[in-house]
Amino acid sequence: MFFYIKNIREEDCACDVLILPFIEGNTEYYSHLNSSIQKLIMKIFSKEFNGKHRELFLTHAPDNIKPERILFVGLGKKDDISAEKIRQAGGDSLTFLRDKAIKNLALSTNLIYFLKQKPTDFIEGALLGLYTFKKYVKEKEDKSLTAITIISKDKKELRDDLKWVKAVSSSVNFSRDLINTPANDMTPKHLSLIALSLKNKKTSVKILDKKDVQKLGMGAYLAVVRGSNEPPKFIVIKYKGSQKQPIVLIGKSITFDSGGLSIKSAEGMEKMKYDMAGGAAVLGVLKAVSLLKIPVHLIGILPATENLPDGSATKPGDVVKTINGKTIEIINTDAEGRLTLADAIGYAKRYNPRYIIDIATLTGACSIALGNEAIAMMGNDKSLMNKIKKSGERTYERVWEMPIFDEYKEYIKSDIADLKNSGGKSGSLVSSAFFLSEFAGKTPWVHLDIAGTAWQEKDKPCIPRGATGVGVRLILDLLKELK
Incomplete structure (x- = not known):
């Protein structure tokens, strides 16, 4: 799996799925996004998703942005969010997407940084959760993910943390x-x-x-x-x-x-x-x-x-x-x-x-x-x-x-x-x-x-x-x- 760090807007990141983490019951952290994404968020939040811990919702993205789909990921209540909750979100999200044969993902990090957490905890949870042992299985399905883009400023700390969690x-x-x-x-x-x-x-x-x-x-x-x-x-x-x-x-x-x-x-x-x-x-x-x-x-x-x-x-x-x-x-x-x-x-x-x-x-x-x-x-x-x-x-x-x-x-x-x-x-x-x-x-x-x-x-x-x-x-x- 390849990892990229790109300092771009979420709507400009070409990918199969854009991952947006959410606090339970709160949408305010994405006010910087394209208006069509904001409208989609309000629509989904009012009916089908609330940001509860381990809650996932996958939907098609608006036509005027580059991601094809958006995965809404619940982190739970703000006061309960921890590094482990971020890891669990990573594990849940990527196993869910792998099983749908998704290949190319992007992770929005604004909310994670606001919560004073590390996006690499999300990556670590994903890498641990994606593990399979199929050595003795004759017919193997190729559902492996190929690339994850971390939407963030390229910082030395981020690169060092990414190297650590990968190893x-x-x-x-x-x-x-x-x-x-x-x-x-x-x-x-x-x-x-x-x-x-x-x-x-x-x-x-x-x-x-x-x-x-x-x-x-x-x-x-x-x-x-x-x-x-x-x-x-x-x-x-x-x-x-x-x-x-x-x-x-x-x-x-x-x-x-x-x-x-x-x-x-x-x-x-x-x-x-x-x-x-x-x-x-x-x-x-x-x-x-x-x-x-x-x-x-x-x-x-x-x-x-x-x-x-x-x-x-x-x-x-x-x-x-x-x-x-x-x-x-x-x-x-x-x-x-x-x-x-x-x-x-x-x-x-x-x-x-x-x-x-x-x-x-x-x-x-x-x-x-x-x-x-x-x-x-x-x-x-x-x-x-x-x-x-x-x-x-x-x-x-x-x-x-x-x-x-x-x-x-x-x-x-x-x-x-x-x-x-x-x-x-x-x-x-x-x-x-x-x-x-x-x-x-x-x-x-x-x-x-x-x-x-x-x-x-x-x-x-x-x-x-x-x-x-x-x-x-x-x-x-x-x-x-x-x-």
Whole structure:
């Protein structure tokens, strides 16, 4: 899709559809337009459109202007309009027009600027909402949009913002592709090849195989590996955009999770290809960081494997030793993500990181507690968590802080080892984070549980059904602040 910035009048912009955003019940912001457009606005407002949030109305344009049609887009009440409402308007508008095989659009920005919002939020919502995953569909309809003209003065800030949202949206959709790909085509090996494709002058990639991690003593990670015939790949990606201490991102990367011997029920198991959504988010962040040349020292770690049952699979009751020497009694083989993350966090500490942030589809309890609307956040660094909260508010990838009280240590106390990997259903969202905190130690660390937000069953304005790519925009906004 091509983007143009043109400082012209709306009526002079040749396009298939001119998009006019509106506040609910208010037409006064278009008094500068051609009189025939103003008459059309008054006619539509009196009968068929009122500017309510997510309201759309498409009509033919007057004959004496260059746009062929006009799309009226409702933003809602003036006091409720936010960057996210603008994004949602972008997602709704462009998916609506795409499905009508429209090719060439123009966006009027006067009202958006008046509301002290950014037109690039509209573009970001559009790029996120237009995502489709049709890799396995034989007959593909070509309904792609070809061009969007932003009617505005050509400002450096606008061009910079447009570059940012294009790179970020592309990286979110890249992550969505990885998560939506079925597990037979997204094995640990495939994931490692994707990581290798990100190599460039500033980005290096190292893949540790089974023998390598055995030498390092990653017994917890290897315990998950044992049931699968697919070789594990412990993926380490380094982006050196700065000489500062690195920020380490760790993404849970279980490319398919059956639960192991503590096997899940058959209902919904096909969705467990999404259990590498954390790893996909980390890859998406690294892709965007490289595209945008963000001055940050970043290391991504993906402990990739499948979690399957077979004759050599880890059994409930087994005890394993981690990279830092701690022992874990495995109570539940379906609590496998924390085992892989424990060794990944232990490995990350060798880099003397400024921060460690892990992102994982870790617990079903997260979905029960927060539904599909928020990421659960826990950690040992209040300042970092506050920064992540602010990034969540800006990106609408909202986080909700949960406690990790010292008393939760009792939940994961083992009679025969240093820790056990599950304390049962009670408090499982927070006890799983406390388990990880035992490996983070004093290193500034935050855990993001995306189990409830990484997959959507229904279409949303900027999030088509399926993989959401959550975490990419959140972390990129954070890195922009931390650089």
